[in-house]
Amino acid sequence: MTVLQNSLLAIVLFILQPTFLAGIALVFLAKSRRFKYSRAQLRASIYKDHYELRRFFFWGIIPGIAISLVSFLAGLPVSIDWIISYHIITILLLGFGYRFIHPVFTFTLSALAALVIGQFVSLDEQLSSILNQWNSPFVQTDSLSFQSMQPVLVLTILLLLSTILTLHISKLNQFTPRFMKTKRGKLVARYRMTPLWLVPLVVIVPGETFTQLFNWWPVFSIGSQSYSFLIIPVLLGFRYTVQAQMPTQAKNALLRDFLILAVISVAIFGFTFWQAEIAVLGLLVLLVGGIVVLYRHRLRERQWSFRFGPAEEGLRVVAVRPDSPAEKMDIEIGDVIMESNQRKLETAEDFTESLYSSRSYIKLKVKRIDGELVITETALYENDAHDLGMVLLEDIQLIN
Incomplete structure (x- = not known):
């Protein structure tokens, strides 16, 4: 097959992955709901452009290229088990909307789920044979299973840092108000921020799984080990509501908290060079820390009065x-x-x-x-x- 045909097939495989299809569906649904709500409640659409689609496709291109290069140059292999787990976990978390669609949650949960299965699920000979073809950590020793967590930790930290930089540089200035009545019956406005974008991430997968499915799939070898490339669609998103702070103020506070989490995670990653098992601690810190950051935002919103309520004058x-x-x-x-x-x-x-x-x-x-x-x-x-x-x-x- 020609290089062009191989490239087209790789793109088709990228598009057919469940998280890509789910992300596209979510973006179109969000856009449709925004238009419908604006026409019903505001009698006109404030933002007539399709900024959700532009954000989804363009925000992650440069971070995807940069992190993919780091993944390749540093040699950060991830197993096919983790990739499958990532797709399953992401689809399940989509049930909560945008709230937890970020590698801080999806990557960490996928890695921890793969590790737990590998530690506690016994495999028969036939299944072990299949997983061996995938170079699965499920059939390796405990030490190697823990070592497989280190690349996931690095990728999660890099994606978290790219998120901080992307949200700092980009403008979240499309504010469609939602309305509610307080306990005293006053009408107030609030703003639900739901940034969602796609990062095409090239990862290294040990083994020859893809060549068994597609004989044209490129493979390279280091010593006796074979490796393949795969582009996975990584969804990055959050959902947070602003009603007591200005949107920019709330975003900056969230980014400060995430930056602290990233610094702590980098420090923990440094210790994994001495003890591979510490990577699991780093993943747990990222998972719990992400929940804490979002919870701190909710506390800030609860402690202050409604910012967008009726004015005393005017x-x-x-x-x-x-x-x-x-x-x-x-x-x-x-x-x-x-x-x-x-x-x-x-x-x-x-x-x-x-x-x-x-x-x-x-x-x-x-x-x-x-x-x-x-x-x-x-x-x-x-x-x-x-x-x-x-x-x-x-x-x-x-x-x-």
């Missing part, structure tokens, strides 16, 4: 449409519109009437989330004279 902004007059005036979520065209605002009707007083110009007095008062203004055109592109909390009628 009207609360809960969404801003891109490329709108409101965006040109630097209006942001959480801002309070105090005055419009020198008219003090108490109700949404006051704001609508103020817009009719001037069809070509708008001047707003805005109170920022930190209490700063600013004056902002812009020219209006015929198409947007009565649509500044922002959603006010006071305009919302809650739809159950």
Whole structure:
């Protein structure tokens, strides 16, 4: 077969893997739900582009290339057992939505599950023969089983560091508000952040499993051991809700906690060169630490009051449409519109009437989330004279 045919077959195999198909389905479902909700609750879609798809396909390309090179150059082999376990664990965790779809959870649980099975499940001769063809840690000695955890620990740490860098550089600025009523009956807005993206990761798999299935599969040897390459689709995602902090503030706090977890994990990894079994401790620390980080976020949200509730004076902004007059005036979520065209605002009707007083110009007095008062203004055109592109909390009628 030609190089082109081999490449196309490798891509087809990548696309047919369960986690890739599940990730695609999840992204399309999220986009569909967002459009449906926006039209029903907000009477229009705030973000008309398909940013979920762009994020899913493009955020992970550079990290995937970089980590794949490290995996190859450092020689980090993973077993076919772990790859199968990864697909199964990821599909199961998808039942919780985006919340735990990250290698901090999926990689660690898959490795620990493979280790537990290898330690406690007895194998008959026929099954052992099959697993031997996979170079499975299930039929190796305990020492080698623990050593197989070290590459998974390294890959998980690298993917965690890439997550921190990706979220730090990228902008999570698509804020679609969700609404709820407090115990006192006040309407408040909150924002569910669900970043999800795909990292194509090239891993080294010991043995000749793939050549038995596909005779064209490339194999290389080091000494007496044969190795193959496989591209696996790694899903990276989180889900966290923001209602008491600004979204950027909440993201930065999460990244600080994850960075601390990454530093601790790197320190533990250093000890695995003296004792391979410590890799299991590193995986447990990553798993438990990931849960703790998300729990700390929930505690921060519970300790503070609702940030996006009704203002004592003025009207609360809960969404801003891109490329709108409101965006040109630097209006942001959480801002309070105090005055419009020198008219003090108490109700949404006051704001609508103020817009009719001037069809070509708008001047707003805005109170920022930190209490700063600013004056902002812009020219209006015929198409947007009565649509500044922002959603006010006071305009919302809650739809159950």
